[in-house]
Amino acid sequence: MLRWCAIVLLVCTGAFGNPTPEMPAAYDTIIIGMGAAGCTAASTLSKAGKKVLALEAMDRIGGRVNTVPFGDGVVEVGAEWIHGTEQSRVYNLAIQNNVSVLPQDIDFEVYRSDGSIGDKKVLNELLTFSLSVIDDPPETPEPLGQFITRRLKDYMKEKYPALLADQDFIDNLLEFLDLVIDNYESSNSWNEVSTESKYTELGGYQHMSWHRHGYKTLFEILLNTYNNGPGYPNLDIKLKKEVTQIAWPQDPTQDVVVYCKDGSSYRAKNVIVTVSLGVLKERHSSLFSPSLPKEKTEVIQNLGIGVVDKVVFLFPKPWWPDTETFHGFVWNGADRATVSKDDSWITKIFGVSTPLGSSTALTLWTSGEGAKLVETLPEDVVKRKAMELIRRFMGKNRTIPEPIAMLRSSWYSNPYTRGSYTYDNLSTPQYPHARATLAEPLVDSSGAPRVLFAGEATDNTHFSTVHGATDTGFREANRLLTKAKL
Numbered sequence: 001m002l003r004w005c006a007i008v009l010l011v012c013t014g015a016f017g018n019p020t021p022e023m024p025a026a027y028d029t030i031i032i033g034m035g036a037a038g039c040t041a042a043s044t045l046s047k048a049g050k051k052v053l054a055l056e057a058m059d060r061i062g063g064r065v066n067t068v069p070f071g072d073g074v075v076e077v078g079a080e081w082i083h084g085t086e087q088s089r090v091y092n093l094a095i096q097n098n099v100s101v102l103p104q105d106i107d108f109e110v111y112r113s114d115g116s117i118g119d120k121k122v123l124n125e126l127l128t129f130s131l132s133v134i135d136d137p138p139e140t141p142e143p144l145g146q147f148i149t150r151r152l153k154d155y156m157k158e159k160y161p162a163l164l165a166d167q168d169f170i171d172n173l174l175e176f177l178d179l180v181i182d183n184y185e186s187s188n189s190w191n192e193v194s195t196e197s198k199y200t201e202l203g204g205y206q207h208m209s210w211h212r213h214g215y216k217t218l219f220e221i222l223l224n225t226y227n228n229g230p231g232y233p234n235l236d237i238k239l240k241k242e243v244t245q246i247a248w249p250q251d252p253t254q255d256v257v258v259y260c261k262d263g264s265s266y267r268a269k270n271v272i273v274t275v276s277l278g279v280l281k282e283r284h285s286s287l288f289s290p291s292l293p294k295e296k297t298e299v300i301q302n303l304g305i306g307v308v309d310k311v312v313f314l315f316p317k318p319w320w321p322d323t324e325t326f327h328g329f330v331w332n333g334a335d336r337a338t339v340s341k342d343d344s345w346i347t348k349i350f351g352v353s354t355p356l357g358s359s360t361a362l363t364l365w366t367s368g369e370g371a372k373l374v375e376t377l378p379e380d381v382v383k384r385k386a387m388e389l390i391r392r393f394m395g396k397n398r399t400i401p402e403p404i405a406m407l408r409s410s411w412y413s414n415p416y417t418r419g420s421y422t423y424d425n426l427s428t429p430q431y432p433h434a435r436a437t438l439a440e441p442l443v444d445s446s447g448a449p450r451v452l453f454a455g456e457a458t459d460n461t462h463f464s465t466v467h468g469a470t471d472t473g474f475r476e477a478n479r480l481l482t483k484a485k486l
């Protein structure tokens with residue numbers, strides 16, 4: 001049956017044997033995936049007058065950014081903040097378009113599992129100290145948790161000897177810090193994370209929120225549709241188009257052909273692949289024909305992608321103090337011991353945050369193996385257990401109402417993401433060029449790039465972020481534009 005279809009196709013196009021080299025490619029470039037990297041590449045190439053086709057598997061644009069209407073505003077199911085405002089393409093696009101983004105503070109209100117309120121000042125000081133030592137790593141790489149623990153204990157020896165002597169306090173503080181780090185890194189434990197990382201922070205505000213505009217505004221700006229903009233006439237975007245194979249030629253006169261799950265195929269001079277590292281891990285062997293070179297498949301295996309998920313509740317009205325962005329949950333050893341093994345994921349939630357896009361929503365964060373487990377649990381179980389948790393920590397002096405709606409992410413189960421973002425684990429220092437290798441284009445016999453790679457994982461210093469992903473889309477679009485000028 002397959003063979004018969006193929007013959008009919010050949011007869012119809014009159015192209016027996018090899019495809020006719022004279023036939024012009026329908027597009028200059030095909031972009032696979034319309035997340036931050038893909039949209040930036042599409043925007044850059046379209047502005048330069050290229051004919052671009054964008055193929056996106058999901059039914060929406062944005063990828064790991066997903067702004068959803070919720071309550072009286074919106075919430076972010078994926079990326080929430082612009083991390084750093086200096087030299088940020090993302091921040092600059094907001095400002096240039098008069099979109100007022102707002103800074104949020106990383107100050108924690110701290111609740112204990114017995115319902116009391118923790119010493120906010122001391123706990124925030126210890127948290128800030130712990131995060132700051134990351135910028136001053138040891139000469140020999142070691143597990144991040146081990147390093148922070150050592151530095152923190154040294155610091156407390158001087159300043160808080162009585163607290164340092166309280167073993168239960170230290171144990172629970174370290175558990176809490178571990179969870180905060182895991183939610184930054186998408187790791188399962190802070191001891192999986194290496195102190196040696198090429199990640200660098202941008203300067204300026206670290207938690208800039210798109211609040212009621214939503215992160216989706218970035219994509220409207222990029223695609224020239226913001227404020228009823230007309231878009232780009234030379235950019236063709238197709239949603240619900242899962243790409244199953246990219247056939248790329250050695251022969252400089254032939255096109256790249258991209259095959260989709262629905263049976264359609266498209267041709268172009270070149271292709272920019274922006275799918276996540278998780279998707280590459282799962283399908284690289286079937287996605288590329290011929291297969292990827294060994295250097296690349298090794299990197300795909302050895303780099304790590306983790307999971308961070310959110311559970312967002314909508315309440316009839318806000319019942320929490322609106323002074324802080326974060327409400328941290330610090331367990332006591334005795335209370336933690338009463339939680340059954342099946343429910344232990346609730347002890348892996350560092351607390352809740354108040355999203356700025358909606359005035360009556362609260363976000364719970366999970367990470368690592370806990371997050372993967374929560375994705376598999378029925379909605380009513382997650383809701384009941386999570387509300388028990390919130391009431392245990394924040395409900396001592398108030399009656400917390402039942403939520404009226406709930407949203408949750410499933411970035412690991414999602415076949416088009418297979419994880420939240422990449423991080424440098426203990427093996428990464430052995431592969432110092434991993435991200436650069438992942439970013440290397442596949443070239444034909446004339447040396448022209450035919451398959452290019454963008455996406456957060458390919459940024460050496462700003463991986464795991466939207467601004468990093470955006471930079472890689474710009475980088476690969478420019479690789480093509482400068483080549484064309486030669």
Ligand SMILES: Cc1cc2nc3c(=O)[nH]c(=O)nc-3n(C[C@H](O)[C@H](O)[C@H](O)COP(=O)(O)OP(=O)(O)OC[C@H]3O[C@@H](n4cnc5c(N)ncnc54)[C@H](O)[C@@H]3O)c2cc1C
Pocket residue numbers: 032033034035036037038055056057058061062063064065077078079080081082083241242243244274275276279308309310409411415416417419420421454455456457463464465466467469
């Ligand atoms: C919960 C969470 C919180 C985060 N918080 C922040 C934050 O506060 N600040 C920040 O800067 N970053 C944050 N991030 C990270 C940020 O979202 C990502 O780094 C960034 O969005 C990645 O963009 P990308 O273009 O590289 O990949 P993606 O956004 O994953 O884009 C790739 C696209 O390819 C598509 N695709 C996959 N397979 C196929 C296929 N076979 N065919 C066609 N299309 C396909 C996907 O559907 C997707 O749309 C967060 C991420 C998560 C999940």
Ligand SMILES: *[C@@H]1O[C@H](CO)[C@@H](O)[C@H](O)[C@H]1NC(C)=O
Pocket residue numbers: 096097098
């Ligand atoms: C932003 O606001 C300034 C001042 O009001 C105005 O001059 C400019 O045109 C605006 N830019 C955009 C992109 O709307």
Ligand SMILES: *[C@@H]1O[C@H](CO)[C@@H](O)[C@H](O)[C@H]1NC(C)=O
Pocket residue numbers: 111115116117393394395396397
């Ligand atoms: C509840 O009130 C008591 C007494 O005022 C106080 O000690 C405790 O910290 C409060 N707990 C919370 C969670 O507000």
Ligand SMILES: *[C@@H]1O[C@H](CO)[C@@H](O)[C@H](O)[C@H]1NC(C)=O
Pocket residue numbers: 192301302303304305425426427428
């Ligand atoms: C780091 O991550 C990679 C990819 O997931 C994995 O193969 C490797 O075993 C991890 N290293 C360690 C020390 O856990």
